[in-house]
Amino acid sequence: MKQNGVILWLTGLSGAGKTTIAQRLENKFQEQAYLVELLDGDVIRQNLSQGLSFTKEDRDINVRRVGYVANLLSRNGIIVIVSLISPYRAVRDELRYSSKNFVEIYVNAPIEVCEARDVKGLYAKARNGQIKSFTGIDHPYEEPLNPHITCYTAKETIDESIAKIINWLEKANQLPELVIPINSRENLNFSSLRI
Known part of the structure; x- marks a missing residue:
């Protein structure tokens, strides 16, 4: 039986560090030879969810689409990392309870910190009315109530946040079995196997 992977769902404001x-x-x-895929919100919007608006309904459709793809990948033993604002708690909870090995990671940073990090100037454009329905400005973000992990990126270094996530995964026994890379197979010693 094939072991399931894991879905690492990073949610938080734009600029939080997801x-x-x-x-x-x-x-x-x-580096550790795990099978891994990254589903990033910006890339998803360009390829999988092109044409969707930023209404609540379309945002929920986007999150469900990403969740569907993440489930397909994870049930084949892949670690799926999702980096998506996913502002609504209800649709995140829906995925959490309908997915196997779903880990909600709240990338938490105050909006002032997110704005200071914003190299694209999106927050400034939202505050000036040039961008409508911007999460955190004129569109709500519902914080997770019980995330598995919270990374406080205004207080922690990236390395501290990474270590927190990996330590949690190891303690919760959530990492799938390692796949032996093809280029490492030549180093294996099969002489002890009985056929």
């Missing part, structure tokens, strides 16, 4: 943490996690897992 993508940075997600990319670093992806690199760490790849």
